[in-house]
Amino acid sequence: MAIAYAKLYELIHKKIKDEREADELYNAIIEIIKESKVIVKNELKDELKDELATKKDIDLVREEMKAMEERILRYVDNRFNQLLIVQLIILFAIIITNPNAIELIKLLFGFK
Template structure:
């Protein structure tokens, strides 16, 4: 005949075994809800790819504008150096 302590111990072990599966399933389900899926990652990757492409286009436009501005500034500097001579020649022809 088993003692009361042994029966109680076996009952507790049985309850733990039953609850272990339940807890394991609950934890797994909770992790599935909290973690990103492959589809989530692909969506984020697609959105980031579009944003990166837009930023690249903006950067290219800005570079073109800076190049244009640099050309204009260089022309103004060059013309400023020769402006007195050019104005003098224009006034002589009048």
């Protein structure tokens, strides 16, 4: 960047014969460049702030995830209980309808 400033300074001094006017023009151009850098930097900072998630946003997402996890666990637990009930009903139906099932159950559980 310093090389570009030096070239700009030389170019201005070549085109403008009065050294004082050349220095004023050079200083004005440098000031404009610095101001535009600050403006661009601030605009970029504002745009990036809008895109970044804040701690509040992250906390909201965590709360939503916890709520969703609780809902999923309740759903799975409910389905597990329903499956257990269905299995018990089927087991009792087999025992009631099949006279040999009692003997089979005794053999499976080690009773004689």
